[in-house]
Amino acid sequence: MKIATIVVRVLIGALLLFGSVVYFLKLFPEPTLTGNLKTFNEGLTASGYLMNLVKGLELLCGLAFISGKFIRLANLVLLPISVNIVLVHFCLDPKNIGAGAFLFIGNLFMIYRYWESYKEVLKP
Template identity: 80%
Template sequence: MKIATIIVRILMGALLLFASIAYFLKLFPEPEITGNLKIFNEGLAASGYLMNFVKGIELLCGLAFISGKFVRLANLVLLPVSVNIILVHLFLDPANIGAGAFLFLGNIFMIYRNWSSYKELLKA
């Protein structure tokens, strides 16, 4: 189980680093989006939603996962981001849910593996 944890942690870190670095360095052209996802993205842009902040969080969490430092903190910080990613894809773009599903399930797995660290947070 320890090896599986390391593999999931490294893969999640690589995915997050790739996505954030590609976003900041504009390595790929923006994919053409249509339908409700386009409306959703336009709404986020109009609201002033800070995509740079989200990608910065992804970059920091990716570095944490790759380095193995602050992994428990990165799990908690990444949880709302991964939930948002999977819900957007689930409702607006189900064909491209793969990476989001891996990130969400990997995040849940990592929290499960470190559950003893989170027990104190949930005490009343």
């Protein structure tokens, strides 16, 4: 279980770091969006949605996962982000759900792995 935890933790960290660094440094051209996903993205842009904040949180979580520090906190911060990624792709772009699904399932695995740490948070 310990080796699986390290592998999943490092893969999630690498995915998050790659996505946030590419976003901030504009290493690749933005993909052309079509259909409902394009409309959704235009709506986010028009609403002033703080994508820089989300990508900044992804960067911090990626560093936490890679370094092995603050994993429990990073799991909680990443959970709503990974749920949002999966739902957007599930509803608007199902053929590209792979990375988001891995992120979500990996996040759930990491929460399961550290479940004892969250019991105090969930007490009434």
